[in-house]
Amino acid sequence: MYAWKTTLKTLCAFAPLRLCVLILTLALTAFAQNDGSEQNVLGRAGTFAIQNARIVTVSGATIENGTVLIENGKIAAVGANVSVPAGAEKIDAKGLSVYPGMIDAATNLGLSEISLGVNASVDVAETGEMNPNAKAITAVNPHSAHVNITRVIGVTTVLSFPTGGTIAGQAAVVNLWGATQAEMAVVPVYGLVVNFPRIAAFGGFGQPPIEFSEAVKRRDARLEELRKYFRQAADYGRVKDAYEKDKTLPAPVTDLWLEALLPYIRGEKPVLFTAERERDIRGVVKFIEENKLKGVIIGGQEAWKAADALKKNNVPVVYTNIYNLPVRDDDPYDYLFEAPSKMAQAGLKFAISTGDDGPNVRELPVQAGLAAAYGLSKDEALKSVTLYPAQILGIADKLGSIEAGKTANLVVTDGDLLEPRTNVKYLFINGRLIPLTSRHTELYEQFKDRK
Amino acid sequence: MKRVVCFLLILVSGLLSPAFLLGQDKREVLIRNATVLTAAKGVLENTDILIQNGKIAKIGKNLKAAAGAEVIDATGKFVSPGIIDCHSHSMLDAINEGTFAVTSMTNMRDVLNPKDIAIYRALAGGVTTANLLHGSANAIGGLNTVVKFKWGKPVEDFPIPDAPPGIKFALGENPKRTHFPALPNQSPRYPRTRMGVMETIRDAFVRARDYKKSWDDYRAGKTRIPPRKDLELEPLVEILEGKRLVHSHGYRADELLNLLLIADEFGFRVATLQHGLEAYKIAPEIAKRGTGVSIFSDYWGYKLEAYDSIPYNAAILWKAGVVVSINSDSDERMRRLNLDAAKVEKYGGVPEEEALKMITLNAAKQLGIDKRTGSIEVGKDADLVVWNAHPFSVYARPELTMIEGEVYFDRSKDIERRAALEKERQELEKLDVNKSNNTTAPRLPSEKRQAERDDAEYH
Amino acid sequence: MKFGSLLCALAALLLFSVCRVDGQKRTDVYAIVNARIVTVAGPPIEKGTVVVRDGLIESVTADGAAAKIPADARVIDGAGLTVYPGFIDALTNLALPAPQPAPVPQRGQTAPPPTGPVSNSNYPTGLQPEVSAAEQLKGGDAQFETVRANGFTTALTVPRDGIFNGRSALIDLAGDAVSDFVVKTPVAEHFTFRTGPFGVYPSSLMGTFAAFRQMLLDAKRLAEWRKLYAANPKGLKRPDADRSLEALFPVVDGTLPVVFNANTEREIVRVLDLVKEFRLNAMIAGGQEAWKVAARLKEQNVAVLLSLNFPRRTAAASPDADPEDLETLRFRAETPKCAARLAQAGVRFAFQSGGLANPADFFANAAKTTENGLSTEAALRAMTLDTARLFGVDNVTGSIEAGKIANLTVVRGDIFAKERTITHVFVDGRLFEPKEKPKTPTAPNSNAPAVANVGGNYSITVEIPGQSVGGTLALTQQGALLTGTLTTDHTGSAPIRDGKVTSDGFSFAATVDFGGSQIELDVTGKVAGDRISGTIATPQGAIPFSGTKNP
Structure with missing residues (x-):
């Protein structure tokens, strides 16, 4: 995210204030669903509860509406009824699907x-x-x-x-x-x-x-x-x-x-x-x-x-x-x-x-x-x-699958994981919430509003 | 044997009979009950398409066809326009004339191979039309040919007769021969830098302008000896006169823009920037000039000048008002352009129909053939693909591909035919001429097939 | 007289297997009597007499129609024999020297300028249509011995090299002096869709098309310019004196046909497009898939010099090899049917040997065209009168008619039969009698003949003009198959490909690295004792080599 911030700074240095506000708003909208973006590219560790999600476990049956609990880098629990510890960061995944990475x-x-x-x-x-x-x-x-x-x-x-x-x-x-x-x-x-x-x-x-x-x-x-x-x-x-x-x-x-x-x-x-x-x-x-x-x-x-x-x-x-x-x-x-x-x-x-x-x-x-x-x-x-x-x-x-005890490498999508139009909404590796940024999103942000 | 000949004769004379020819004229095909992605006027559910004489005659519900019309039941299926690949080197027996920096005297029309299996495989991926381009070894390359993939037809049926003529230009690593160092016994070919590439192009147009003047003078009676008809400069004069479309390969934003500036200088419009991997950096400059851009949707990173490419390229250009198409430059990639278009929706949120246009109508616009193809509209050529699922789904595959109402790919027939081909092979292998007389070594097996592209391994 | 005969016999024994009888005499008079005469011009005469005098056919008569046998004629009893017009091979490289060796660029040196030996041409080697077979022909009767013994009396001969191969000549296959045997020159301009030497324009197929077009346009313009200049030179720049363009004037105005080498359907279609574009007077040579475009050939009145070198599988089978393409299998099956299909479509054609190794296969394969639906009459015409007509010499040769050149081939048995013997060949009225029965026609699928023994390691010297280059040749022979490695001081080492051993020599191809560029070599040679010698054909020309076997 460092590069992204630099970019913003650079843009703001040369752009009128109103444009800066616009860029910032747009940026925030774009990343609203990734609070990992506030961290550096290595993401953020924590206890996360992905709730109301369709959970494609791959190893077992798909859970149509359930919770995946992530603790200490691992999948702590998966199921339709998972008790979420106090202090866990809740992610409402209504309409979204969770897949193994x-x-x-x-x-x-x-x-x-x-x-x-x-x-x-x-x-x-x-x-x-x-x-x-x-x-x-x-x-x-x-x-x-x-x-x-x-x-x-x-x-x-x-x-x-x-x-x-x-x-x-x-x-x-x-x-x-x-x-x-x-x-x-x-x-x-x-x-x-x-x-x-x-x-x-x-x-x-x-x-x-x-x-x-x-x-x-x-x-x-x-x-x-x-x-x-x-x-x-x-x-x-x-x-x-x-x-x-x-x-x-x-x-x-x-x-x-x-x-x-x-x-x-x-x-x-x-x-x-x-x-x-x-x-x-x-x-x-x-x-x-x-x-x-x-x-x-x-x-x-x-x-x-x-x-x-x-x-x-x-x-x-x-x-x-x-x-x-x-x-x-x-x-x-x-x-x-x-x-x-x-x-x-x-x-x-x-x-x-x-x-x-x-x-x-x-x-x-x-x-x-x-x-x-x-x-x-x-x-x-x-x-x-x-x-x-x-x-x-x-x-x-x-x-390779979503099971309690496995490493929390998880992908939360708005559709079928294999479809080219599907968007990844959240990404976890080793239980860390990873920002959805890359060299490509950075270049996109730099140039998408160039007039 | 004789009987067979007789039978064939009867058959042939039957085919030539006025009744049959009349039938041909009124040939009707009715596609029934499809989800039609028009690429122009939205998506039409449960819709029929009536095709007459190779053209789309009617689009609507419960259409009636003449008795004897071919009826294709597309219930539960999707119909899209045939895909147009705006950058291809399929069906070419040669791609680069690499000796000179300007090879506008060469013409891809001369080296078409209608038997290239890549054609059939492209049809099986829903491609009906392609812009066949010279390679990118030269600042100014050869003349292009826009074809429809009429597999099985004689080669003269392939080129679209009313497609405006075009030409290939190239900028950057390839024309400066970055990956082709001069051989020990050769002096390096000019140009070796982006500076030289621009000067090569400028020089060619200066020569073309002088050349045109020499003809003008001759025609005005100012000179008596007819000037040499110069095949290198003729196409450049056509560019200056706005009669020939420039399709220029290029990657970096600066080189793309510099070409646009040269075009400004000589007063012509560049039709398309091909690849344009950094075009998004200069979207307003491109939009202002009405130049189209034909890109990969997300292919990138294979060489330095492709390192700043992003999959959001299409979205940024589209938002700036540029006509964008998505091409393959590869016999392999050509088979899945539908999925490349689908990605454009994800990267930057281009609406579905706009994304579909990038492999159909927009490519047709860039090639100047949008009056006849590129979308499903009454009066246009019936270049259509029937899919088992929405073509932007990864689970979709073409079931039927037709050009001008004629089916060139039919998956069910393809599968049916496999056994017959195997049988034919067995019969042929029994013939004396196909048995080895052991005078030469066995054929080497192969395990990879290189897709035809510029300069063999890159674009 | 006796002394002369003796000399002749001696010469024949020493040099030839064919005896040339009194070739120089103006009193050559022969009468072939009681023979079956296939005149080609008309119906065959089952029993008749042909009289030959002074190089011409004096008379052709059926017995019973008062055949006059001149008193001074040597009488040949034709009982059991058939007399055919001398057979014409419609495309060969006979009597032409091996390609001239050209300097090969050395590492670190600048390539020689790509201009040919002709000084007043502005075009590089390969694009010099003025090259003429007639100017390159070498004399010497011996070179014709083998083809003549197989029944050929006449051939079109075409320079091998270049994109524009140059102009062909029709020659009769006898005589020591070139002036003796040239029947007509030029017959046609010849063109092959090749590319220039490495790194020299045109280096691609579309470049070759562009070069062809530009030269034709330039020739047209030069002709026009010359006309203007001839009419009124004042104030006009003097037109170029470019030989290459001059050579194209008759092509541009259609007085000289252009023969394009083209075998596949798409190559032929490309030719037909060019023919239309420039309104050329054209023929196709090769034409293996010509039947696929027969209608267009007919419509555009383009004749075919059809190759009788039918494709067949040569690659050995191996569990490690790939199966062959269906298209290839079909192609081999269809090629022998081409002639019949062309005939049916009304396309004019003549047979050529297409580089067949054994000339006798010409007739065996012509017989295959008749087995595949071509009438024997049409097949015969395609190697006699129709060929002569295509080359504009049917008024003087191609059939057995009084007044025509006495080119005759006399056969025991039918020319299309498996068992046949060429007994007499008349070329320009001169009689050649093959001494021994020529080898039974070898069908391409017959068992491999006895082969020479060439395996071993050789130290060789390659004679590049101006210098000798050392090298080694390691050959491993397995029956008729040859593998191994070619190494020279300049090219490093390369494996050999397509290695073959024949009864009297060997051939192979190799791709060598030369100063960073790949060069294709075709090597042919012979081994005698522990001596090896031969020729390396390179894109720049042929280079001789020789050497000895290492113990």
């Missing part, structure tokens, strides 16, 4: 401010092929403009992942709130990102396309390198474990790269594989079986075709293809719109994600809604951006 399980938000032409603002891909120790949480910029711009639409949590090489690094699950990375972190080091080797014609920017047999060879070689790397890490882990038990053995030299892989080869944390086509997805599943990994697919254009293999190994899919064109001319026009509905029919666990690098993560609700226009039920569409990503990311105990 949405979760985008595959973004690069905070790692890339301006992707084209401003390299200095981009931290998404480390150099080299194997970077298991690179951690997104050490580069996500809490002060990126994308943070506010994304959350004011109701997306409160994202997975942010690095993209380079074969092993890109480790992704972070963060709330879109916090002055520091630690404040943002939900799971600071969540999973390992592996760009699963595939046959690619693309030979690098400005390079000629690769010939088929060469592309196959390269894929096989990269896959072999990946296997080797995992074996190496397993060896490293064995040596370390042995030393822990028997200190008379030679002390192993710490290798940060291999060290980073240990929780993954031990199946403690999930490995996120980017893969789109059926054969690649089946390749991922084979790799998961070979190495006894916990796996997640990111991308998943044709995941529904490999549903059998994915289900057998409990591999969920974060689907990032709603805004992509079908690859082949002969694909039905709705091929990629329809995929989520096919995944649902096949009984696959999936989430819908923008896969965006930051500016357009706010498209998440519309992307989920589009899947519902093409076969997915509205209920499933909502879950695919709330409860399902929470389950896939292993944070369903804290996020």
